[in-house]
Amino acid sequence: MEGRHFDMEDEDGDKRSWPRPGDPLAPGGRIGARLRALYKEIESEPIPETLIDLLEQLDEAERRQSR
Amino acid sequence: MTEPSPSFKKAMLAALPSLRAFAMSLTGRPDRADDLVQETVMRAWAKQESFQPGTNMNAWLFTILRNLFYSQMRKRGREVQDTDGAFTASLGVAPPQDGVMDLADLKNALNRLPPDQREAILLIGASGFSYEEAAEICGCAVGTIKSRVNRARNRLQEILDVSGSGDYGSDAGSRSVVSRAFAG
Numbered sequence: 197m198e199g200r201h202f203d204m205e206d207e208d209g210d211k212r213s214w215p216r217p218g219d220p221l222a223p224g225g226r227i228g229a230r231l232r233a234l235y236k237e238i239e240s241e242p243i244p245e246t247l248i249d250l251l252e253q254l255d256e257a258e259r260r261q262s263r
Numbered sequence: 264m265t266e267p268s269p270s271f272k273k274a275m276l277a278a279l280p281s282l283r284a285f286a287m288s289l290t291g292r293p294d295r296a297d298d299l300v301q302e303t304v305m306r307a308w309a310k311q312e313s314f315q316p317g318t319n320m321n322a323w324l325f326t327i328l329r330n331l332f333y334s335q336m337r338k339r340g341r342e343v344q345d346t347d348g349a350f351t352a353s354l355g356v357a358p359p360q361d362g363v364m365d366l367a368d369l370k371n372a373l374n375r376l377p378p379d380q381r382e383a384i385l386l387i388g389a390s391g392f393s394y395e396e397a398a399e400i401c402g403c404a405v406g407t408i409k410s411r412v413n414r415a416r417n418r419l420q421e422i423l424d425v426s427g428s429g430d431y432g433s434d435a436g437s438r439s440v441v442s443r444a445f446a447g
Binding site for chain 2: 210211212213214215219220221223226227228230231232233234235237238239240241243244246247248250251254255
């Protein structure tokens with residue numbers, strides 16, 4: 197998501213926009229950088245095993261079904 | 264007939280960290296956040312045909328998670344407001360990362376925002392969604408998201424300005440005076 201344009205169109209031609217440079221909410225901005233650091237703190241925690249197991253089970257069940 | 268889709272699983276795995284962060288900001292509690300993410304994974308898996316390849320999968324997953332959260336809140340007859348305070352309380356206070364960041368101040372500041380504003384500014388400023396994606400996730404107009412973000416940004420700036428001395432490594436004493444001044 198970093199390094200993207202501030203206004204761009206996706207494949208369907210829908211316009212999308214983000215905080216512009218100079219906006220404190222931009223990735224390097226005063227608030228944006230802190231908000232990202234706050235999330236990074238949570239995102240760097242290991243994913244609970246139960247969640248990974250759940251995905252494996254769902255995937256496995258689907259494989260068996262489609263066999 | 265559903266074909267096994269390893270890429271779907273992979274994409275879900277990749278999305279889990281940011282989903283958990285968003286869930287934490289909604290529920291304020293690690294255990295509830297993980298339950299919510301788990302339900303989101305199951306719901307998303309069950310309706311994976313409704314995901315349109317090429318569109319933003321994170322936005323799709325965030326929408327599912329958010330809808331689940333609010334329908335749970337409604338079922339329990341609880342106001343979203345009830346979770347106020349939990350977001351900051353449940354997160355450990357990280358040490359300042361480079362002498363400039365003081366996440367404790369930020370958490371306190373976020374905590375004092377109305378839930379809709381907090382959600383909007385986190386989707387844009389922390390998760391990195393576009394205004395349009397955030398509007399889709401919240402099921403509201405882009406203009407509504409922008410005005411919530413504006414209000415939240417102004418409010419955060421005010422609060423951070425007041426506690427701004429913390430930016431440059433002021434002593435803990437003066438910071439706690441500031442937080443006391445805002446408490447309650």
